[in-house]
Amino acid sequence: MKATALYRKYLTKMQKIADVKYASAVLQWDQETYLPVKGQSIRGQQIATLSELAHREFTDKKLGALLLQLQEADALSDREKRNVQLSLEDYEKNKKFTGAFVRKMSEAVNTSFHAWMRARKQNDFSLFQQPLDKLIQLKKQEAEILGYPQQPYDALLNDHDKGLSTARVDELFGELIPKLSKLMEQVQKMPAPDTRFLTQYFNKETQWKFGIEMLKRIHYDFEAGRQDISAHPFTTNFNAGDVRITTRIDEHDFMNMTWSCLHEGGHALYEQGLPESEYGLPLGEYASISIHESQSRLWENCIGRSLPFWEQYFPLLCSYFPEQFKGVSLAQFYAAINCIQPSLIRTEADELSYHFHVLIRFEIEKMLIAGTISTKDIPACWNELYHKHLGINVPDDNQGCLQDVHWSHGSFGYFPTYSLGSLYATQWHAALNRENASFEKLVAAGDTSFILTWLRQQIFPFGRYYDSNALCQKATGEKLDSNYFIQYATKKLDSFITS
Amino acid sequence: MKATALYRKYLTKMQKIADVKYASAVLQWDQETYLPVKGQSIRGQQIATLSELAHREFTDKKLGALLLQLQEADALSDREKRNVQLSLEDYEKNKKFTGAFVRKMSEAVNTSFHAWMRARKQNDFSLFQQPLDKLIQLKKQEAEILGYPQQPYDALLNDHDKGLSTARVDELFGELIPKLSKLMEQVQKMPAPDTRFLTQYFNKETQWKFGIEMLKRIHYDFEAGRQDISAHPFTTNFNAGDVRITTRIDEHDFMNMTWSCLHEGGHALYEQGLPESEYGLPLGEYASISIHESQSRLWENCIGRSLPFWEQYFPLLCSYFPEQFKGVSLAQFYAAINCIQPSLIRTEADELSYHFHVLIRFEIEKMLIAGTISTKDIPACWNELYHKHLGINVPDDNQGCLQDVHWSHGSFGYFPTYSLGSLYATQWHAALNRENASFEKLVAAGDTSFILTWLRQQIFPFGRYYDSNALCQKATGEKLDSNYFIQYATKKLDSFITS
Numbered sequence: 001m002k003a004t005a006l007y008r009k010y011l012t013k014m015q016k017i018a019d020v021k022y023a024s025a026v027l028q029w030d031q032e033t034y035l036p037v038k039g040q041s042i043r044g045q046q047i048a049t050l051s052e053l054a055h056r057e058f059t060d061k062k063l064g065a066l067l068l069q070l071q072e073a074d075a076l077s078d079r080e081k082r083n084v085q086l087s088l089e090d091y092e093k094n095k096k097f098t099g100a101f102v103r104k105m106s107e108a109v110n111t112s113f114h115a116w117m118r119a120r121k122q123n124d125f126s127l128f129q130q131p132l133d134k135l136i137q138l139k140k141q142e143a144e145i146l147g148y149p150q151q152p153y154d155a156l157l158n159d160h161d162k163g164l165s166t167a168r169v170d171e172l173f174g175e176l177i178p179k180l181s182k183l184m185e186q187v188q189k190m191p192a193p194d195t196r197f198l199t200q201y202f203n204k205e206t207q208w209k210f211g212i213e214m215l216k217r218i219h220y221d222f223e224a225g226r227q228d229i230s231a232h233p234f235t236t237n238f239n240a241g242d243v244r245i246t247t248r249i250d251e252h253d254f255m256n257m258t259w260s261c262l263h264e265g266g267h268a269l270y271e272q273g274l275p276e277s278e279y280g281l282p283l284g285e286y287a288s289i290s291i292h293e294s295q296s297r298l299w300e301n302c303i304g305r306s307l308p309f310w311e312q313y314f315p316l317l318c319s320y321f322p323e324q325f326k327g328v329s330l331a332q333f334y335a336a337i338n339c340i341q342p343s344l345i346r347t348e349a350d351e352l353s354y355h356f357h358v359l360i361r362f363e364i365e366k367m368l369i370a371g372t373i374s375t376k377d378i379p380a381c382w383n384e385l386y387h388k389h390l391g392i393n394v395p396d397d398n399q400g401c402l403q404d405v406h407w408s409h410g411s412f413g414y415f416p417t418y419s420l421g422s423l424y425a426t427q428w429h430a431a432l433n434r435e436n437a438s439f440e441k442l443v444a445a446g447d448t449s450f451i452l453t454w455l456r457q458q459i460f461p462f463g464r465y466y467d468s469n470a471l472c473q474k475a476t477g478e479k480l481d482s483n484y485f486i487q488y489a490t491k492k493l494d495s496f497i498t499s
Numbered sequence: 500m501k502a503t504a505l506y507r508k509y510l511t512k513m514q515k516i517a518d519v520k521y522a523s524a525v526l527q528w529d530q531e532t533y534l535p536v537k538g539q540s541i542r543g544q545q546i547a548t549l550s551e552l553a554h555r556e557f558t559d560k561k562l563g564a565l566l567l568q569l570q571e572a573d574a575l576s577d578r579e580k581r582n583v584q585l586s587l588e589d590y591e592k593n594k595k596f597t598g599a600f601v602r603k604m605s606e607a608v609n610t611s612f613h614a615w616m617r618a619r620k621q622n623d624f625s626l627f628q629q630p631l632d633k634l635i636q637l638k639k640q641e642a643e644i645l646g647y648p649q650q651p652y653d654a655l656l657n658d659h660d661k662g663l664s665t666a667r668v669d670e671l672f673g674e675l676i677p678k679l680s681k682l683m684e685q686v687q688k689m690p691a692p693d694t695r696f697l698t699q700y701f702n703k704e705t706q707w708k709f710g711i712e713m714l715k716r717i718h719y720d721f722e723a724g725r726q727d728i729s730a731h732p733f734t735t736n737f738n739a740g741d742v743r744i745t746t747r748i749d750e751h752d753f754m755n756m757t758w759s760c761l762h763e764g765g766h767a768l769y770e771q772g773l774p775e776s777e778y779g780l781p782l783g784e785y786a787s788i789s790i791h792e793s794q795s796r797l798w799e800n801c802i803g804r805s806l807p808f809w810e811q812y813f814p815l816l817c818s819y820f821p822e823q824f825k826g827v828s829l830a831q832f833y834a835a836i837n838c839i840q841p842s843l844i845r846t847e848a849d850e851l852s853y854h855f856h857v858l859i860r861f862e863i864e865k866m867l868i869a870g871t872i873s874t875k876d877i878p879a880c881w882n883e884l885y886h887k888h889l890g891i892n893v894p895d896d897n898q899g900c901l902q903d904v905h906w907s908h909g910s911f912g913y914f915p916t917y918s919l920g921s922l923y924a925t926q927w928h929a930a931l932n933r934e935n936a937s938f939e940k941l942v943a944a945g946d947t948s949f950i951l952t953w954l955r956q957q958i959f960p961f962g963r964y965y966d967s968n969a970l971c972q973k974a975t976g977e978k979l980d981s982n983y984f985i986q987y988a989t990k991k992l993d994s995f996i997t998s
Contacts, residue, residue: 019548023522026545030525038723039741042778046525046737049518053552224537238545242538279541 018280116408156413266299273460283463293421517779615907655912765798772959782962792920
């Protein structure tokens with residue numbers, strides 16, 4: 001068979017696997033948005049069946065043979081070769097896991113997730129400890145199965161961001177944290193902004209309309225997606241022509257919906273911009289979780305919490321909520337939405353202290369996987385680190401080590417990508433500023449299309465062609481450098497002093 | 500292996516097939532309700548992949564062997580045996596079709612459907628003729644593959660209602676139509692009711708609320724389903740705990756939404772009432788399309804167009820639309836919603852003339868499958884029959900033989916189930932009246948729960964255990980008798996004369 005015919009066969013196979021995978025994603029989206037109560041139990045089973053089918057198709061020996069054949073083919077384009085190479089890596093990775101191991105892991109996650117829910121209800125970590133411990137033992141096994149260059153935790157990091165290592169995250173935090181600590185000290189000396197006007201009553205329907213308006217203006221394509229309401233905001237995609245986001249609305253907290261729209265909107269612009277023609281193939285997929293997060297953070301923070309952005313949007317916002325913002329100046333608004341204040345909950349943290357939340361989780365995960373602490377030590381360890389890094393006392397487990405769902409899902413090595421995403425975002429932001437002298441003027445005039453154009457040239461078309469590192473190098477001419485975040489944060493602090 | 504272990508294995512296999520089938524149904528529901536425009540093309544492919552997977556699983560030889568083993572097992576309960584027997588029938592039926600034939604049929608349907616859409620746009624049947632002709636040739640082949648007792652058309656009827664034959668439909672229409680013609684003549688002599696108040700402006704949101712209120716009152720369970728908007732109303736189910744309906748709202752036609760709610764609500768009550776424990780098995784499925792239609796017609800017509808029903812709901816309706824129904828009496832309203840008038844469009848036809856629309860399609864289908872007419876004769880034949888049976892002239896193809904989507908989907912032998920559904924509905928209605936002397940009083944007091952209780956005893960728990968005939972015999976003590984419809988229609992006409 002000719003290379004082109006073989007490639008077509010591979011494409012068809014991969015697209016069918018994608019069809020099943022995305023069908024499962026539709027069922028999950030429905031579960032979070034519209035599923036009636038009594039449909040919940042069987043829905044779990046339906047999703048599990050689809051996952052099993054997709055896994056079975058993707059570990060089919062015939063696919064493996066086809067990929068090996070294609071690897072030897074010469075007549076393929078550069079992009080086609082890369083697809084084949086990445087699919088082969090994925091295939092070999094999947095093949096490492098026996099069906100029994102996959103089942104054991106999925107059962108452990110299920111048990112652990114429900115234990116976490118119970119523990120949250122009782123505000124008592126001890127109810128979560130044993131199932132979590134079992135899950136961690138399995139994650140250690142997973143690391144051994146996957147293999148790693150230096151330490152088991154590398155394998156887990158790699159699962160979310162290929163090529164990432166414990167040493168590299170250590171290095172980044174090593175550079176970032178001391179400088180960030182100094183900035184935080186500086187903030188403590190500044191007068192705290194008044195934020196009370198952000199927690200007045202904001203009518204649900206009006207908030208919804210404002211959110212939709214912002215999404216349209218940053219060019220989220222409503223013909224290739226939609227927004228709905230769910231308990232926890234998320235982005236999901238079924239192909240580049242159908243990328244959906246959700247939000248939640250708190251009528252007593254204006255911040256909640258607004259920045260969730262911009263955050264998920266950022267994720268969605270990425271998915272809507274991935275090459276449609278690569279549907280089902282690696283080059284049709286996002287580069288890494290870190291890069292995905294860099295997209296949401298760019299729009300949520302670098303753009304969505306900037307002064308120029310609100311020069312454009314604050315008058316619009318005032319037209320939606322004239323009463324609530326009566327007498328509030330743009331400078332006051334800008335200061336309030338950027339209020340920096342160490343706090344207990346990661347998801348509500350400001351841009352700066354956010355990294356400390358991640359650092360704490362990263363430190364604990366490393367110790368858990370290395371076995372230098374055990375699960376029963378988590379609460380004490382957590383509380384100690386929050387006191388050390390953020391200077392605050394954790395009053396109970398719900399506001400402490402039970403706050404995130406991630407560990408109950410078996411997501412270890414995931415948290416660092418949140419910080420990396422933030423760092424990448426400020427590096428894109430710096431590159432964009434370098435290349436556009438009128439960056440701030442354009443944003444203040446409501447024009448963000450040049451940003452999207454840059455992303456559509458530098459990030460989106462490559463899918464998984466480059467890993468995070470190579471993509472960063474290509475887009476900005478340098479590897480990831482945490483100094484961009486420090487420069488960004490310093491500039492922001494200066495803007496308060498002068499504003 | 501013991502029979503119970505074998506049965507469990509069978510159950511697991513069937514439930515997985517059901518998971519895939521219902522996942523596909525979720526994707527279809529989403530397609531009709533919330534899918535963004537640019538997601539449409541790949542959605543079709545995703546649905547096709549799931550159908551292919553479900554078909555592959557259900558024609559797996561291992562399933563066949565398991566079923567044969569189970570057929571020999573003694574230790575099964577009566578219901579278990581029936582499940583096995585029906586699954587084996589389904590399996591053997593599916594096995595008759597080669598993959599190539601299934602693909603050819605699906606391609607022909609696809610071509611034919613799009614040709615129908617084009618023909619509708621141009622109002623020109625000739626654009627649809629050739630693809631339809633190809634499809635009909637395939638349907639003839641399908642009939643040969645399936646086999647039949649007397650004539651090929653029997654095989655197609657059987658596909659929607661097991662045991663139904665051309666002779667039986669001929670017999671039923673033979674009894675029904677002459678009597679119905681006499682009733683129609685009688686109607687012509689009566690003064691036409693004023694229906695103009697039904698086509699005033701009815702605000703969308705208020706209509707929606709009224710529809711939801713009615714659905715709640717007839718005990719549609721909103722915890723096991725939901726209503727959304729779509730272009731064409733339909734009912735779909737993903738398990739008994741998740742049965743969804745859709746409606747459409749015309750702000751200038753009150754009839755449109757109201758009776759679509761009751762119609763789909765009737766279908767949904769049936770699906771919500773099927774035994775949950777039989778998920779994935781034949782006894783968890785509806786008996787036949789005719790029986791399904793009997794449920795929608797019972798609620799839409801026998802109950803939803805009755806005087807007692809509106810004794811309860813008309814005051815409620817007036818509270819929703821006080822302006823629109825000012826000065827309209829219950830008697831006037833009742834006469835208007837039951838206006839009998841031969842018309843061109845089946846879906847807008849009254850209860851009586853509806854059967855003539857079905858008869859015409861049935862006659863044409865018989866001739867097409869028997870080969871006594873060819874597709875190019877359809878328009879002339881259609882127009883002649885409309886003139887003969889309903890005394891009206893068909894002005895163009897869109898209002899004539901292009902009005903229904905069914906043929907373009909390859910649904911031949913389907914239309915008769917609409918009439919059979921109506922007939923069954925009036926037979927249930929008669930049985931309910933016999934068993935409840937206070938039927939009308941209860942309905943007038945807003946109590947329809949005794950009707951649902953009866954259905955939950957006589958129809959729902961059996962799933963596919965009985966075919967339509969046996970179910971009717973069991974529930975009413977008689978086989979289907981069209982005289983119940985005539986009695987029902989006569990009584991309704993009398994009620995106008997006396998009201």
